[in-house]
Amino acid sequence: MKPNCAILAVGTELTSGLSLNTNSAFIAEHLTKMGYECVSLTSVPDDINKIAIAVKWALGGADILIITGGLGPTVDDLTREGLSKALGKDLRFDPQLAKMIEKKFDRICKPMPESALRQANILEGAIPIEPTLGTAPGMIVEVGDKIVFALPGVPREMKKMLKENVVPFLKGKKRSRMIPTRTIKTCGIAEVFLEEKVKDILAKHKDVAVTILAHPEEVHLRLSATGPGAEKKLTTIVGELSTRLGNLIYGFGEDTLESVVGELLLSCGLRMGVAESCTGGLLGNRITNVPGSSRYFLGGIVAYSNEMKQKLLMVPGEILRKQGAVSSEASLAMSNGARRVMDADIGLSITGIAGPTGGTVEKPVGLVFVAISSESKEACKRFVFLDSREMVKFRASQVALNLLRLFLLKELELKGSETPGC
Amino acid sequence: MKPNCAILAVGTELTSGLSLNTNSAFIAEHLTKMGYECVSLTSVPDDINKIAIAVKWALGGADILIITGGLGPTVDDLTREGLSKALGKDLRFDPQLAKMIEKKFDRICKPMPESALRQANILEGAIPIEPTLGTAPGMIVEVGDKIVFALPGVPREMKKMLKENVVPFLKGKKRSRMIPTRTIKTCGIAEVFLEEKVKDILAKHKDVAVTILAHPEEVHLRLSATGPGAEKKLTTIVGELSTRLGNLIYGFGEDTLESVVGELLLSCGLRMGVAESCTGGLLGNRITNVPGSSRYFLGGIVAYSNEMKQKLLMVPGEILRKQGAVSSEASLAMSNGARRVMDADIGLSITGIAGPTGGTVEKPVGLVFVAISSESKEACKRFVFLDSREMVKFRASQVALNLLRLFLLKELELKGSETPGC
Numbered sequence: 001m002k003p004n005c006a007i008l009a010v011g012t013e014l015t016s017g018l019s020l021n022t023n024s025a026f027i028a029e030h031l032t033k034m035g036y037e038c039v040s041l042t043s044v045p046d047d048i049n050k051i052a053i054a055v056k057w058a059l060g061g062a063d064i065l066i067i068t069g070g071l072g073p074t075v076d077d078l079t080r081e082g083l084s085k086a087l088g089k090d091l092r093f094d095p096q097l098a099k100m101i102e103k104k105f106d107r108i109c110k111p112m113p114e115s116a117l118r119q120a121n122i123l124e125g126a127i128p129i130e131p132t133l134g135t136a137p138g139m140i141v142e143v144g145d146k147i148v149f150a151l152p153g154v155p156r157e158m159k160k161m162l163k164e165n166v167v168p169f170l171k172g173k174k175r176s177r178m179i180p181t182r183t184i185k186t187c188g189i190a191e192v193f194l195e196e197k198v199k200d201i202l203a204k205h206k207d208v209a210v211t212i213l214a215h216p217e218e219v220h221l222r223l224s225a226t227g228p229g230a231e232k233k234l235t236t237i238v239g240e241l242s243t244r245l246g247n248l249i250y251g252f253g254e255d256t257l258e259s260v261v262g263e264l265l266l267s268c269g270l271r272m273g274v275a276e277s278c279t280g281g282l283l284g285n286r287i288t289n290v291p292g293s294s295r296y297f298l299g300g301i302v303a304y305s306n307e308m309k310q311k312l313l314m315v316p317g318e319i320l321r322k323q324g325a326v327s328s329e330a331s332l333a334m335s336n337g338a339r340r341v342m343d344a345d346i347g348l349s350i351t352g353i354a355g356p357t358g359g360t361v362e363k364p365v366g367l368v369f370v371a372i373s374s375e376s377k378e379a380c381k382r383f384v385f386l387d388s389r390e391m392v393k394f395r396a397s398q399v400a401l402n403l404l405r406l407f408l409l410k411e412l413e414l415k416g417s418e419t420p421g422c
Numbered sequence: 423m424k425p426n427c428a429i430l431a432v433g434t435e436l437t438s439g440l441s442l443n444t445n446s447a448f449i450a451e452h453l454t455k456m457g458y459e460c461v462s463l464t465s466v467p468d469d470i471n472k473i474a475i476a477v478k479w480a481l482g483g484a485d486i487l488i489i490t491g492g493l494g495p496t497v498d499d500l501t502r503e504g505l506s507k508a509l510g511k512d513l514r515f516d517p518q519l520a521k522m523i524e525k526k527f528d529r530i531c532k533p534m535p536e537s538a539l540r541q542a543n544i545l546e547g548a549i550p551i552e553p554t555l556g557t558a559p560g561m562i563v564e565v566g567d568k569i570v571f572a573l574p575g576v577p578r579e580m581k582k583m584l585k586e587n588v589v590p591f592l593k594g595k596k597r598s599r600m601i602p603t604r605t606i607k608t609c610g611i612a613e614v615f616l617e618e619k620v621k622d623i624l625a626k627h628k629d630v631a632v633t634i635l636a637h638p639e640e641v642h643l644r645l646s647a648t649g650p651g652a653e654k655k656l657t658t659i660v661g662e663l664s665t666r667l668g669n670l671i672y673g674f675g676e677d678t679l680e681s682v683v684g685e686l687l688l689s690c691g692l693r694m695g696v697a698e699s700c701t702g703g704l705l706g707n708r709i710t711n712v713p714g715s716s717r718y719f720l721g722g723i724v725a726y727s728n729e730m731k732q733k734l735l736m737v738p739g740e741i742l743r744k745q746g747a748v749s750s751e752a753s754l755a756m757s758n759g760a761r762r763v764m765d766a767d768i769g770l771s772i773t774g775i776a777g778p779t780g781g782t783v784e785k786p787v788g789l790v791f792v793a794i795s796s797e798s799k800e801a802c803k804r805f806v807f808l809d810s811r812e813m814v815k816f817r818a819s820q821v822a823l824n825l826l827r828l829f830l831l832k833e834l835e836l837k838g839s840e841t842p843g844c
Contacts, residue, residue: 013635014447014450015454015459015460015462016454016460017446017447017448017449017451017452017453017460018633018644019447021463022442024443025436025443027439028436028437028438028439029438029439029440030439032438037467038437038439038467039437039467039472040437040464040465040472040476041437041443041464042462042464042465043446043462043463043464044461044462045460050461061472061475211434211435211440213435213440213441222440274703274724276706278710279707279710280706280709280710280711280715280719280722281696281698281703281705281706281707281710281724282707283703284724284726285701285704285707285815286702287702288700288702288724289702289812289815291779291811292779293702294726294727297702298726298729299723299726300703300722300726301721301722301723301724301734302703302706302721302723304710304715304722305716305719305721307720308720311764312721312723312734341734342730342733343733354710357713357714389713393707
């Protein structure tokens with residue numbers, strides 16, 4: 001049986017729906033990879049009794065409990081008190097922790113409010129975790145054969161303590177083993193057809209657990225296996241799935257469409273520019289989320305008005321009048337314009353109607369054209385996305401990146417066949 | 423005392439961190455606005471026992487329980503069985519529900535898998551909720567004086583059932599009353615200084631509950647009051663806070679920085695263009711997330727390379743050589759360039775080092791300049807953000823939008839003083 005863990009997030013901002021709890025999912029993903037089964041993720045308000053009840057409940061079903069939030073200096077921060085009540089352990093003032101907190105305030109040059117020293121209270125027998133970004137210490141408390149970790153709620157501090165303190169502590173206790181996992185990421189095929197396409201392979205490998213996760217315009221296959229030979233089993237099934245799915249697979253693990261097209265551009269030695277209309281800059285934003293993208297991304301032109309399409313991208317006025325700004329002709333003129341204006345090897349364009357208004361019977365909200373141009377080739381695709389304004393924009397950027405990906409794969413193939421051994 | 427509610431999300435994809443649970447926060451926000459206190463948000467894996475234990479625990483502390491997920495047709499979908507076990511009520515096959523499900527499959531033209539009829543099993547005494555998007559019915563079960571709602575996990579279907587079935591049902595039961603709430607949104611001041619600036623006002627209004635929420639480069643004040651005169655109390659405190667905070671307040675309620683600058687641009691009758699470097703298109707993307715932004719947003723130029731800064735934005739090569747691309751001079755040349763190239767009234771620019779590499783001692787990672795130009799005025803501000811690449815980009819877009827906001831407010835003031843009575 002796998003070791004169990006529970007995660008508790010403290011904060012009225014979470015239970016009132018003001019903030020989305022991303023901490024618990026982050027911790028759950030980490031601990032799942034380490035071989036734990038997360039049996040509950042709970043959020044409770046800033047209330048000593050509710051915290052104490054949740055701590056007791058969560059620990060009832062798990063070996064490990066990780067708490068986030070409620071460790072700051074203000075009167076709202078009650079995790080210390082809730083834990084004390086649940087575990088029947090007193091809080092004591094730790095002069096060393098107090099000194100550390102005072103020092104941190106010195107460094108950030110602010111007069112320290114008296115309340116900051118509340119953070120120097122620590123549970124009897126607990127090991128403090130020194131904060132690096134803020135001033136709230138975390139703590140590790142062992143209770144019989146169970147372990148409770150309390151971490152601050154600020155995501156960056158929490159992540160740092162999780163990686164640098166919690167994980168090594170748990171590894172030291174040898175309570176966990178890593179479960180080998182592979183994620184295959186596809187683009188250009190719907191979930192239901194992907195499942196159909198590979199179901200015989202999945203059925204054959206009964207000892208590999210599979211989750212199919214649908215995201216906007218991409219689908220992931222997550223595979224995991226346990227026991228002896230787990231790594232080998234995964235390598236085998238990933239090989240079979242790769243052969244079957246071919247170019248539908250854009251990457252693995254932490255790959256993103258934008259990171260993958262970046263690598264392909266580098267492999268091809270090509271530099272690109274974008275021309276965007278309805279996406280307003282989202283495509284360029286995503287491409288430049290990849291560190292080092294300046295090696296292949298020259299820039300972009302967001303031609304939101306027709307005027308700008310003519311002026312900045314040299315789209316012929318006749319196309320805008322006859323076929324309209326949302327048309328394959330305009331899209332191709334935009335990708336060609338971007339390429340020429342920026343003197344890029346490749347131009348990639350998006351034009352469409354993001355909504356919620358502006359649609360007609362022939363050109364409904366959600367209609368999008370994406371186009372790609374190089375010196376010798378061009379291609380254009382048409383889509384209709386039934387979704388909100390922001391999701392139409394996001395989906396459009398997805399299909400544009402995928403069009404670029406497939407184009408570059410073909411370039412690499414040609415290059416390979418022209419120069420054998422390359 | 424407020425009526426209590428608890429929210430339970432079922433799904434191993436949530437407890438393993440594969441998917442972020444946005445459903446629970448959505449429901450919590452809705453119920454909080456209706457006057458409920460959410461005492462716990464819990465997620466459990468697809469496991470009958472764990473679901474049953476969590477249902478019992480959650481109902482122990484709350485009058486209302488809303489469950490999402492686990493109502494589909496597959497063998498993983500175990501919410502029905504978990505509920506049956508927790509509440510000691512049998513599941514029965516409902517022929518009418520079965521007919522409805524069959525009809526839905528007819529309509530979507532797919533051969534219905536046998537498993538789909540599992541969804542026709544309903545808890546003894548429960549009221550089914552007909553699905554509109556998928557085929558999984560929801561249900562309402564009254565247990566003594568408590569009520570359990572089970573809704574599908576697909577967000578769109580869940581939201582629809584929540585609004586069209588759960589809310590009216592609860593209103594019919596008169597268990598809730600709307601709690602009047604106001605949110606004041608500020609930009610340009612840190613949380614700790616904001617609190618300092620208004621603490622006497624907050625202290626004076628003891629019967630108004632206040633939450634201060636810090637977001638990247640903005641801080642929100644959320645105020646709520648109950649009892650007779652609640653609306654009036656809120657109007658009074660909002661008035662006092664508005665006088666004290668002045669232009670630090672960018673908006674209220676659902677306002678965003680991008681929607682507010684949009685309204686200001688329309689009020690001023692001005693059209694803008696952007697010039698982006700390190701943000702890669704994020705600024706234009708955010709501005710165009712506002713429906714109707716084509717009325718004031720002409721377009722943008724993402725000049726990622728120095729070459730493009732010279733070619734597309736006419737930034738003098740001398741500035742790039744002497745002061746560098748990340749400098750106030752370059753930033754101002756970019757905003758002026760954007761304005762002139764697009765023939766816009768206002769040019770707004772961002773240049774910086776998003777990291778994680780590329781920093782030096784004089785120009786560290788996170789260094790950002792934002793600048794604004796009109797025909798007669800220009801301004802530039804310098805920032806250093808200690809954050810990840812994506813957050814440096816986001817913060818840069820925040821301060822750029824705020825620079826634009828303050829600039830437009832001054833324009834409006836001048837306009838007002840020039841033309842009295844306007």
